[in-house]
Amino acid sequence: MSEGFKDPGARHGRHLVVLSGAGISAESGLRTFRAEDGLWEEHRLEDIATPKAFRRDPEQVLRFYDDRRIQVRRARPNAAHKALAELEQAGFRVSVITQNIDDLHERAGSREVMHLHGEILKSRSSVDHGLRYPLPRGGIRLGDLCDKGSQLRPDVVWFGEAVPLYAIAEELAAEADLLLIVGTSLKVMPASNLYAAAPLDAPIILVDPDAHELAEPGVLPLAENAGQALPRLVRHWLYQGHLGLPDTL
Numbered sequence: 001m002s003e004g005f006k007d008p009g010a011r012h013g014r015h016l017v018v019l020s021g022a023g024i025s026a027e028s029g030l031r032t033f034r035a036e037d038g039l040w041e042e043h044r045l046e047d048i049a050t051p052k053a054f055r056r057d058p059e060q061v062l063r064f065y066d067d068r069r070i071q072v073r074r075a076r077p078n079a080a081h082k083a084l085a086e087l088e089q090a091g092f093r094v095s096v097i098t099q100n101i102d103d104l105h106e107r108a109g110s111r112e113v114m115h116l117h118g119e120i121l122k123s124r125s126s127v128d129h130g131l132r133y134p135l136p137r138g139g140i141r142l143g144d145l146c147d148k149g150s151q152l153r154p155d156v157v158w159f160g161e162a163v164p165l166y167a168i169a170e171e172l173a174a175e176a177d178l179l180l181i182v183g184t185s186l187k188v189m190p191a192s193n194l195y196a197a198a199p200l201d202a203p204i205i206l207v208d209p210d211a212h213e214l215a216e217p218g219v220l221p222l223a224e225n226a227g228q229a230l231p232r233l234v235r236h237w238l239y240q241g242h243l244g245l246p247d248t249l
C-alpha cells in the first residue's frame with residue numbers, strides 16, 4: 001500500500017461501486033481516447049463527438065460510429081471485466097458506472113451496468129434523448145427516423161450535452177462501501193467528479209497505469225493494468241468476504 005495512505009477501515013460492506021473508463025477495455029483491443037495512439041489523436045473530437053458535428057456532417061459522424069461498432073463487436077471481455085462479474089456472482093453487489101459505450105461489462109456477466117455516456121449498440125432520437133431504439137439492421141442511415149420524425153443518431157452523449165444519468169450515478173456512489181475507479185484519465189466532467197459523492201469513510205482505489213499522476217489526495221493509486229489488478233483485488237475480497245483495502249497491494 002502507498003506510504004501514508006490510511007485505510008478508513010470503518011466499512012466491511014459488500015457494495016462495490018465501479019467507475020470505469022476506456023482503459024478497462026484497452027486489453028480487449030479497443031483504443032482509448034487520450035493516449036498517443038488514442039482516438040482523439042486521429043480524429044478531432046469537434047468533428048465527431050458534438051451535436052454541431054452531426055448537424056454539419058452527419059455521414060462522417062455515422063461512419064465513425066459504424067467503424068467503432070465493428071471493433072466493439074469483435075472485442076471480447078478481458079480479465080478485468082470478468083473479475084467484476086465474478087464478484088457479483090459470488091453475492092457482492094457490484095454497481096458498474098461506465099463511461100464506455102461498449103457492452104463488454106454486460107458480456108462478461110455484470111448485471112448492474114449504467115452507461116453514463118450511452119451505448120454504441122443502440123440508437124436514439126435526435127430531439128428526445130429518452131426515445132431510444134435498438135440499432136437498425138446494418139447501422140443508422142440518413143433518413144432513419146424516430147417516432148417524432150427526427151433523424152436517428154447513435155445513443156451516445158456528445159461533448160456539450162447533459163449527462164442524464166449523472167444524478168443517479170451520484171446516488172449510487174453515495175451508497176458505496178468501496179469505490180473502484182479504473183482506466184479513466186478523469187478528464188471529462190461530470191464523471192471525473194463522481195468520487196466526491198462517495199461516503200467519506202469509503203476507500204477509493206484508482207487502477208490505471210498513470211494512477212500516481214491522476215489520483216486526488218485520499219485516493220489510493222494502483223499503477224497497473226486493469227487486467228492484472230482487478231483479478232487480484234477480487235480474489236482478495238472473495239477471500240475476506242467483504243470489501244476493504246488489502247494490506248499489500
Ligand code: APR
Pocket residue numbers: 020021022023024026027032033034035038099100117182183184185186187188207208209210224225226227
Ligand atoms: N488498464 C487500466 N487503465 C488503462 C489501461 C489498462 N490496460 N490502458 C490504458 N489505461 C488508462 C490510461 O492511462 C488513461 O488514463 O485508461 C485511461 C483512458 O483515458 P481516456 O482515453 O481519457 O478515456 P476516458 O477517461 O474513458 O475518457 C472519458 O472521454 O471522449 C470521451 O466520451 C469519451 O467516455 C469517454 C470520455
